[in-house]
Amino acid sequence: MTTHFISAEVDLPNTAEELDSAIKIELEKHGEPLRWAVTEVDVDRQKAVVEGYVLVKLPATASPVTA
Amino acid sequence: MNLRPFTVVLIVPTGVGASIGGFAGDALPVARAIAQISDTLITHPNVLNGAQLYWPIPNALYVEGYALDKFAQGCWGLQPVHQNRIGLILDRGIEPELQLRQLQAADAARATLGLNITDYVLTDRPLEVELRMSESGASWGTIANPDSLLRAAEKLITQAKVQAIAVVARFPEDEGSKALENYRHGTGVDPLAGAEAVISHLIVRTFKIPCAHAPALLPLPLDPHLSPRSAAEEIGYTFLPCVLAGLSKAPQFVTLGSAERDADRERKYTQLPITADRVDAVVIPATACGGSAILSLSGRSTVQIIAVGDNKTQMQANPEKLGIKALQVNSYLEAIGVLVALRAGITTASLGADISPLRCLSDSTKQI
Numbered sequence: 086m087t088t089h090f091i092s093a094e095v096d097l098p099n100t101a102e103e104l105d106s107a108i109k110i111e112l113e114k115h116g117e118p119l120r121w122a123v124t125e126v127d128v129d130r131q132k133a134v135v136e137g138y139v140l141v142k143l144p145a146t147a148s149p150v151t152a
Numbered sequence: 153m154n155l156r157p158f159t160v161v162l163i164v165p166t167g168v169g170a171s172i173g174g175f176a177g178d179a180l181p182v183a184r185a186i187a188q189i190s191d192t193l194i195t196h197p198n199v200l201n202g203a204q205l206y207w208p209i210p211n212a213l214y215v216e217g218y219a220l221d222k223f224a225q226g227c228w229g230l231q232p233v234h235q236n237r238i239g240l241i242l243d244r245g246i247e248p249e250l251q252l253r254q255l256q257a258a259d260a261a262r263a264t265l266g267l268n269i270t271d272y273v274l275t276d277r278p279l280e281v282e283l284r285m286s287e288s289g290a291s292w293g294t295i296a297n298p299d300s301l302l303r304a305a306e307k308l309i310t311q312a313k314v315q316a317i318a319v320v321a322r323f324p325e326d327e328g329s330k331a332l333e334n335y336r337h338g339t340g341v342d343p344l345a346g347a348e349a350v351i352s353h354l355i356v357r358t359f360k361i362p363c364a365h366a367p368a369l370l371p372l373p374l375d376p377h378l379s380p381r382s383a384a385e386e387i388g389y390t391f392l393p394c395v396l397a398g399l400s401k402a403p404q405f406v407t408l409g410s411a412e413r414d415a416d417r418e419r420k421y422t423q424l425p426i427t428a429d430r431v432d433a434v435v436i437p438a439t440a441c442g443g444s445a446i447l448s449l450s451g452r453s454t455v456q457i458i459a460v461g462d463n464k465t466q467m468q469a470n471p472e473k474l475g476i477k478a479l480q481v482n483s484y485l486e487a488i489g490v491l492v493a494l495r496a497g498i499t500t501a502s503l504g505a506d507i508s509p510l511r512c513l514s515d516s517t518k519q520i
Binding site: 104133 | 168217284287292294295299302349350353354357441442443446450451466467473474476
């Protein structure tokens with residue numbers, strides 16, 4: 086098991102609850118989400134910037150991953 | 153008589169450079185003040201831990217961040233306890249003398265505070281913590297051997313039957329770095345905090361029991377310009393006492409959802425756990441509203457989110473940008489005033505000089 090840092094952009098949905106789900110779906114592409122937060126919102130582009138950690142069960146490199 | 157207990161969640165995210173609560177237990181005064189006007193205060197180690205300093209708040213629940221997210225999602229309940237049996241994990245990467253300092257801190261907590269700390273485990277491999285800063289300015293980090301950490305926790309749970317786990321990991325010495333200098337002078341971001349959160353999250357996620365972390369570091373040379381906000385970490389050899397005190401009464405986690413679990417819960421506890429539907433208000437720095445707990449709680453119409461402008465962070469996730477309905481205040485003093493009004497059942501709009509007229513909703517339904 087390894088822990089990885091992920092940075093990703095997520096489309097801003099209509100509600101905060103939908104954003105919560107959209108972030109989890111995006112992070113789950115890389116592993117199991119462990120901790121994350123929206124760090125910035127680009128209102129013009131309607132994007133939320135997310136940083137977080139995921140758990141990866143298979144051996145992988147320890148370098149940060151950018152999505 | 154109001155039968156609904158007034159329940160407040162206080163969050164100061166760790167490792168994001170919060171100007172209040174981003175250092176060494178420096179949000180504790182805020183927590184103490186809010187606890188005075190709450191029946192239950194739910195908060196997390198970053199708020200309550202001040203290295204050698206802490207303050208026992210009888211109505212405060214010490215809930216690790218991963219568990220706080222699960223609580224906010226409605227997945228986990230919080231079951232208050234009288235005392236937890238605590239196990240201690242020491243990173244094999246800690247030098248023998250520094251290990252002894254941690255064990256002596258645990259012994260001191262047993263002798264002076266009466267804490268039930270029964271066993272410790274040395275990890276089978278060094279955890280090898282690495283620290284980084286993200287583009288946003290938040291601190292983060294990884295551990296090279298998370299499986300070793302989890303094996304140690306499993307041993308404490310299965311062999312010693314501990315109910316909470318304190319972890320001490322060897323963190324890299326950062327002496328002479330600008331980041332550490334800034335932190336000691338009360339500016340910038342806690343460079344250790346992000347990695348600490350990963351360690352405790354891993355254990356709470358896997359074993360669903362309370363956990364908190366204290367770093368092992370060598371004492372730093374005396375700095376005459378040390379900020380009061382950072383000073384709690386420079387008065388001793390370990391940061392462990394606050395963690396042990398917090399864990400000793402940290403609520404247990406009750407997984408919600410199935411009838412079997414509900415029955416099990418009833419067998420184990422006579423008191424129902426505290427769940428997210430009991431939350432009345434959340435207090436959060438205004439720029440740090442992008443965490444999982446806030447996004448989850450914002451969907452509950454009964455929760456008042458109070459965003460504090462004075463508590464600056466490196467984040468730029470304001471409630472209005474995220475579509476979160478929040479009451480924005482300047483300071484914690486103002487937030488406390490809002491909480492008093494909420495508890496009394498007074499709408500804050502009635503406390504200002506200008507009260508807007510009632511709105512007349514237009515009838516959009518077609519008359520037949």
